[in-house]
Amino acid sequence: MTSPQHLQSLLADLGLEQAATFTAVHGGDEDTVIRLFGGNPEHSRPLLLEELREHYDRDLILVSRSGPAVIVVENNNYQGSRQEVLRPLSRHGRTASVYWNVNAVSQLSLAEDGLISSAFEMIAPEDIPFGAPPDAWQPLLEGLTLDDGHLWGTGLAAVERATGARFDNSWVRGPHRAVEITRVPEYLLGQGLIDSPLLKREPFISYLASLGPSLLQPMRRHALDLALAHADLREHPLAVAALTAATLPVGARARLHRELTSLYEQAHLRARAMLIGEPQVFEPEWERPSHLVFRQAIVFGVLARCVAAHLPTPTGGLPDILSFLVTAMTGDGARVEEFWMVKHLHDAARTAA
Structure with a gap:
């Protein structure tokens, strides 16, 4: 696992420490992941990860593979934190995402077998998490601290643990595919409501x-x-x-x-x-x-x-x-x-x- 300190530094280098979402799907297929984010894989184009900082006002995802996982990065967007994206992705493999923005809103999410297992606000981890088994994150967070000044780096480290992804130098260098996406429609009734x-x-x-x-x-x-x-x-x-x-x-x-x-x-x-x-x-x-x-x-x-x-x-x-x-x-x-x-x-x- 990459250290939270190193990952926090990486975010600063990439210009993504203010608002971003990182999503990883264990064993996923890149084209399938792109489609489930609302994009068309045939319209993808190469883009350097360091160039993503210039695309903060567009619905753009950057897709790549790292080890056994497909990684999706969003600058100033949060589609990978939504259950409408996470739940379908998780049918193709365990899926984890970490999201934060400039308004101190954040979310660490884990999904498996079509359901959100656990999702919680990283800035307030004491709040009751949402999910099917809401404590599903706990064994994956062992040894990680959510108040150590490297919060977003800690979130990335948790995503690594959950999916096998590695946010290392090899992954940073690419290749990466940039794809414009259309927002996936919201569920009429999401998890926890549909069976009421x-x-x-x-x-x-x-x-x-x-x-x-x-x-x-x-x-x-x-x-x-x-x-x-x-x-x-x-x-x-x-x-x-x-x-x-x-x-x-x-x-x-x-x-x-x-x-x-x-x-x-x-x-x-x-x-x-x-x-x-x-x-x-x-x-x-x-x-x-x-x-x-x-x-x-x-x-x-x-x-x-x-x-x-x-x-x-x-x-x-x-x-x-x-x-x-x-x-x-x-x-x-x-x-x-x-x-x-x-x-x-x-x-x-x-x-x-």
Whole structure:
């Protein structure tokens, strides 16, 4: 295995230490790997690895072989970190990738037999990893340190261990094939969702049967109802009024908007004050008393946004609120699980719009 320090230095020499993805497939075929990344192997051309730094704004991959593995390098792109790419690749051999960007987002991924085995954020390795056996990385990381100042080099070393690839001088010299790619479409429902029992009952059966723009409004209302229940606001008089804001006179709508905005601000301040007096360590974190008030603040803010959409004239329905509700749906349990399924389907329906 190449040392993390050497690999970190290599990244600096190549100009890839800011944002890149390295993917390796044990036993893979170059042309097959190119196709699964969304490229056409017949359109490949030679390119030096050191020249990849000049192609930071294009969907370009650099493909080569190192020992038993096919290696794909991306500059300022992340396709090799996506399950839509990793899972099909892993049907041709164990696949590993490491991704990082300038916003301190990173991911170390391992996939086998068509499934993500383990994927986690390298900057926060203590977070629960995602995957079928989520601890699959552990034996491969033995002896490696994820906080030693050579983080991306450590990720590359882990990819070497997992796939047999070698990021050595022989590999650096090439040859390498550059290929323009087209982004592989996202899964409608990815790993961990497709087998959910929620999909076997209504309204999810109907959502899947005709997923498209016509379902955006019912899914937004579904998500809002879940958030209201999660924040214990389902019976709040202003929440009830907000759900029928389109039927109110314009003056009443404007007043309702002001009142909801005020409740949002008050709840935010109250949550912050409560948090100061709470223990620093609280398990589980989302059951802090202040978190309920914070969730209420978020939902009041979303309701104010919904009412504002009807000012001065009523509109056809709810605005796109799911991204705002995400921060209110903390914790676990059936209600949170249902919300996330609604959000995934809503995002897919919005894409189809």
